[in-house]
Amino acid sequence: MKTQHIIFAMLLLLFMGCSKDDGGAGDNPLPDPDNRSPESFNLLSVADGDTGIQPNPLFSWDAATDPDGDTLNYDFFLDTLNEPETKMAEGIETTSFKVPDSLALCRAKVYFWKVVAKDGKGGETASETFSFTVRTLNDAERITPTNPFTGRSDHAAVAFNGMWLLGGSDANGASNQVWFSTDGNDWEFVNQNGTADFTARFFHTAVAFNDALWVIGGVGTGFLNDVWTSTDGITWTEVNQVQQYVARAEHTLTVFQDKLWIIGGGGNGGVKRADVWNSADGATWQQTIAEAPFGKRNFHQTVAFKDRLWVIGGIEEDDNLNQETKNDVWSSIDGITWQLETANAKFSPRFGHKALVIDDKIWIVGRSGDSGIINDIWYSEDGTEWFEATPSTSFGAKGGGFTALFHEGKIWILGGSDANGVWQIDY
Numbered sequence: 001m002k003t004q005h006i007i008f009a010m011l012l013l014l015f016m017g018c019s020k021d022d023g024g025a026g027d028n029p030l031p032d033p034d035n036r037s038p039e040s041f042n043l044l045s046v047a048d049g050d051t052g053i054q055p056n057p058l059f060s061w062d063a064a065t066d067p068d069g070d071t072l073n074y075d076f077f078l079d080t081l082n083e084p085e086t087k088m089a090e091g092i093e094t095t096s097f098k099v100p101d102s103l104a105l106c107r108a109k110v111y112f113w114k115v116v117a118k119d120g121k122g123g124e125t126a127s128e129t130f131s132f133t134v135r136t137l138n139d140a141e142r143i144t145p146t147n148p149f150t151g152r153s154d155h156a157a158v159a160f161n162g163m164w165l166l167g168g169s170d171a172n173g174a175s176n177q178v179w180f181s182t183d184g185n186d187w188e189f190v191n192q193n194g195t196a197d198f199t200a201r202f203f204h205t206a207v208a209f210n211d212a213l214w215v216i217g218g219v220g221t222g223f224l225n226d227v228w229t230s231t232d233g234i235t236w237t238e239v240n241q242v243q244q245y246v247a248r249a250e251h252t253l254t255v256f257q258d259k260l261w262i263i264g265g266g267g268n269g270g271v272k273r274a275d276v277w278n279s280a281d282g283a284t285w286q287q288t289i290a291e292a293p294f295g296k297r298n299f300h301q302t303v304a305f306k307d308r309l310w311v312i313g314g315i316e317e318d319d320n321l322n323q324e325t326k327n328d329v330w331s332s333i334d335g336i337t338w339q340l341e342t343a344n345a346k347f348s349p350r351f352g353h354k355a356l357v358i359d360d361k362i363w364i365v366g367r368s369g370d371s372g373i374i375n376d377i378w379y380s381e382d383g384t385e386w387f388e389a390t391p392s393t394s395f396g397a398k399g400g401g402f403t404a405l406f407h408e409g410k411i412w413i414l415g416g417s418d419a420n421g422v423w424q425i426d427y
Contacts, residue, residue, distance in 0.1 A: 049130075051132070053135060057105070068123075075090045111131065139425070150171075153402070169401075177189065184424060207255055255304060263275075272317040297314040313347075361379045365411070401417055412424055
């Protein structure tokens with residue numbers, strides 16, 4: 001009996017990397033000169049041109065007929081090439097194949113598939129090729145936590161062995177509370193017997209770096225330029241800075257090339273900044289450029305993507321203190337030399353939005369534009385060409401001052417103008 005085989009080595013490259021794969025057919029028996037190939041057959045589902053397909057679709061086709069009465073089996077091909085070359089399965093004895101959950105297809109991507117019928121004697125017949133597009137995002141679903149965190153906005157959130165909420169602004173003003181959850185439902189007030197060692201703040205930034213949490217800058221009693229780190233969210237240590245960055249809030253903090261990177265933000269006197277700093281240890285900071293060409297800006301977003309830093313949107317201020325909400329995108333390979341990828345991306349100008357890197361794409365969520373709160377979601381595979389994943393998500397206009405992160409296969413939108421709202425988007 002022939003059995004179905006999943007070709008894992010090829011699939012890991014194709015689907016886990018979400019990239020094209022050149023693949024290739026396996027060895028075939030020499031054809032029998034008197035053997036006749038199987039007759040043509042039709043593909044059924046997924047239909048040609050279908051959109052909104054789930055990441056682990058079930059494919060089916062008509063059974064082929066062999067003029068010699070030979071027993072047939074099928075090879076299944078699937079990838080992002082117009083004529084797919086990646087053999088995803090071979091020796092299939094039925095007329096269907098389902099993509100396993102462990103090898104789910106990339107979201108918002110066009111795929112091509114075909115089937116080859118084989119008689120085991122060198123005779124084979126390929127079907128036509130169908131294309132389809134995998135769905136983007138499901139709508140946001142609100143969770144009502146059993147144990148909620150207290151309402152807050154302008155806080156920081158980090159995915160680090162779970163989800164961490166750090167500081168922000170609550171009903172009592174600036175906060176240094178620390179909350180933790182693994183499922184979005186049960187939130188633990190980590191420092192409820194006291195306050196975290198770092199002072200209360202909002203408009204700060206936080207990341208996971210070197211197996212620890214890091215909190216940097218923000219606004220408390222004034223603009224801050226301190227650095228705090230913790231391996232458990234309970235005990236925090238202030239890093240004694242040998243060379244300090246300039247105090248600020250509304251900046252970005254990104255991990256890139258094994259360093260922490262601070263970009264832009266606002267500081268004392270309302271001064272916005274266009275500088276870039278980095279540090280390998282959080283203690284010694286180096287300014288890579290004082291005036292980056294993207295200009296003085298705050299409430300922007302920065303991500304590390306395809307071995308480059310990317311600065312997206314925000315509020316830019318010129319030398320005459322004129323402000324403009326932007327939808328431009330800049331990138332840099334070293335934080336020194338910056339290039340404008342697009343001055344006018346398809347998404348509308350915005351600030352206070354959130355950017356995530358998921359599935360080899362940049363995703364941006366919300367937040368505010370010149371006309372008010374924005375709650376759309378966009379993505380890009382190259383940082384230049386952008387596509388709208390959903391024009392309106394159900395967390396709606398309540399998303400101002402929120403944070404967003406990716407955890408356990410979901411995008412999580414936490415807090416903001418919705419106080420202690422928890423929203424999840426099934427990726």
